[in-house]
Amino acid sequence: MASTKTDLSADRDLYAGLIRLHVLHHAGEQPVYGAWIIKELSHHGYALSPGTLYPLLHGLEKKGYLRSRQIRDGKQLRRVYAITPRGRTVFAAAREKVRELFGELFHHHD
Numbered sequence: 001m002a003s004t005k006t007d008l009s010a011d012r013d014l015y016a017g018l019i020r021l022h023v024l025h026h027a028g029e030q031p032v033y034g035a036w037i038i039k040e041l042s043h044h045g046y047a048l049s050p051g052t053l054y055p056l057l058h059g060l061e062k063k064g065y066l067r068s069r070q071i072r073d074g075k076q077l078r079r080v081y082a083i084t085p086r087g088r089t090v091f092a093a094a095r096e097k098v099r100e101l102f103g104e105l106f107h108h109h110d
Contacts, residue, residue: 019046020060021098024083024091027066031080057081065090 022041026032032040034057038048060066065087070077083091 015046016056019048019056021091021094022046023057023060023081024065024087024094027081028083028088028091031082033078033080060087 019041022044023032023037026037026040034050034053037057038050038053041048057066057068061068061081064084066081067084068079068081070079072078
């Protein structure tokens with residue numbers, strides 16, 4: 001999508017909402033883990049560090065939008081995140097708001 005990396009430190013508040021939506025979207029398709037999310041978001045032009053991502057994931061979990069569990073992946077334990085029913089509801093409402101905003105941003109009304 002975007003070809004340039006976005007420096008989150010400059011506009012953290014603005015991009016954090018978009019990143020949360022990306023995370024909820026992907027966690028709704030399949031359980032996800034931190035390193036995968038960082039790699040996936042890099043394809044969209046976001047450069048995230050674990051120090052930025054993990055507090056964001058913990059916040060989504062605290063709000064009840066995600067649920068995490070540890071799984072064993074070979075020799076290592078990995079924490080995976082899946083969307084909750086509440087997360088699905090919130091994400092569906094947010095999608096409608098994004099659709100409305102997209103319409104305003106990219107469709108001229110003369």
